Amino acid sequence: MKNKIFSKVVVPFAICLLIAIALYPSAILNPEDYSTDGIDLEFDAPKQYAMVTKKEKKEDKVFTPYLGKSFEAFKEAIAFKESQGNYFTVNTYGYLGKYQFGKETLKMIGIHNPTYFLNTPELQEKAFIANTKRNKWILRKDIKRFVGKKIGGVEVTESGILAAAHLAGAGSVKKFLRSYGKTNFADGYGSTVRYYMKRFAGYDTSFIKPDRRAKVTI
Template identity: 75%
Template sequence: MGKRAIKFSILIAVLTFVSLGFTSKKEANVLKNNIEIHNTSSKVVTVLPKDEIQLNLEAPIPFTGKKYLGFKEAVAFKESQGNYFVVNTLGYLGKYQFGKGTLEMIGIYNPQAFLKNPKLQEKAFEANASRNKWILRRDIKRSVGKKINGVLITESGILAAAHLAGPGSVKKYLRSGGKQGFSDAYGSTVRYYMKRFAGYDVSSIKADKKARV
């Protein structure tokens, strides 16, 4: 009887161990209702409830090329890790974290509808970039190729910084030789965006004073 009991205990232990390697239907449903956030440096996937999204904005940016697609996806990853449906603590919306004032300037007056529409968010990014490029066209011509505060100035860096701080703040930064800086509520600066988003080919973005969605 003692040997049988031992064998039975071992069998139970093996079955328990094997069962742990499978996901139950209940667990699968939990995962389905969550969002996966990938840490590209360690290939770890963290599963978080949708109402408890936490973004690691300093995570390495996935490489998607050095042209317009790569540029906008890099900016999006820094802003929201590419999440179309996130709203930050200051009320900035979507994949590219637009403020309501900027949206109105490019013809969008319904923030909630905007948040639910990925195609509209992509059009908004393009329109805003075109508008910023027109506003900063002279500064781009004068400043590209120079170094300010140790950072090589590029057209893509200027447009990324304009997305962060607005074209007016970028003008002040460039024309003051970097003395008039800008920092948002989370500590991101014009200089940081100039450096992080340097070297993309954004020639496909057309300067347009009246760019609207």
Template identity: 70%
Template structure:
């Protein structure tokens, strides 16, 4: 989706990139675990409230996150909202990853105001949604990964990014029609564009779960 990139301060940048980015269960003091393989994912994170102000400095450059899961989700976030947790576009899509209310309900989030005010919940939502989409599309990932459709090499990360944009059902139709059944969002962004832009990331960290829900521990 094409969004206006909002200006944001140093603290949200550090909070987003340091405290809510993870590629393993222990990265950045953020834990991800399932209470049951088919139940919910819980997240815990440290806060910055006790960090001295003079310790927080502007980085010379944002770190290169490469093709890791962290790199994947931050790349999607930058495309969606410029990484702004408070972003709401003209169509009502919300937060850093621009979720619609319908998708949020599928992963157990019913209070939009609480969602916007909680970076932890937004990060949990991105993972839960990717986990659910991966479960829905797991056969298509196995069938089409490495093949080329409309000139784009199909990868798991490209499929998951496209599902974030268009929903897993639209991605299934696109893949199974070999690109004949196309989809573009309200901004004209296509599945093929997301497949290409976000292809080649390592998203093996995302575990498929049909019942994945976004829950922040102790919330």
């Protein structure tokens, strides 16, 4: 029955509409004359494209595309914690961009123009990769020694170590691990090595290869 209605009503109507648009384009399809009031616009998106909810705090809900525990998820999770993903922000301590880099750290990976860095998203993404490679090289022995153990009530993972190094520097992470949690660096906003190790645990950071001399090129 539906097929008969479609062939006898819908198809002729569509043909007439196309002819009308071709002959009188100015008289057809003025967006201001149309409304979606009363129309059911609900639909089911495929699961792989759906948005999932993660809780930053009990009272706050953060909506992000589901990336699982991939390296992209790791990178974007750190970015959201650091700056809510804003490439062009500078915090009260002068840390720059999406991943909140300090100027001295930027110099170590070959970036000497903070203004250009702040206004170049591609450079910021490359800086995150380079700095993480460098930290992984510095911490390679500690990763081998401590991953899988519990320190300060937190299970140590490679991604947790690398996230904490982004926050506090590789040296502070070494002190935390080798003191078995007794030395726990906190930044100016109160975020600690232990907190970052717990919050960013379990991501796949195998993409990152240790590189002592990692530099940014663009």
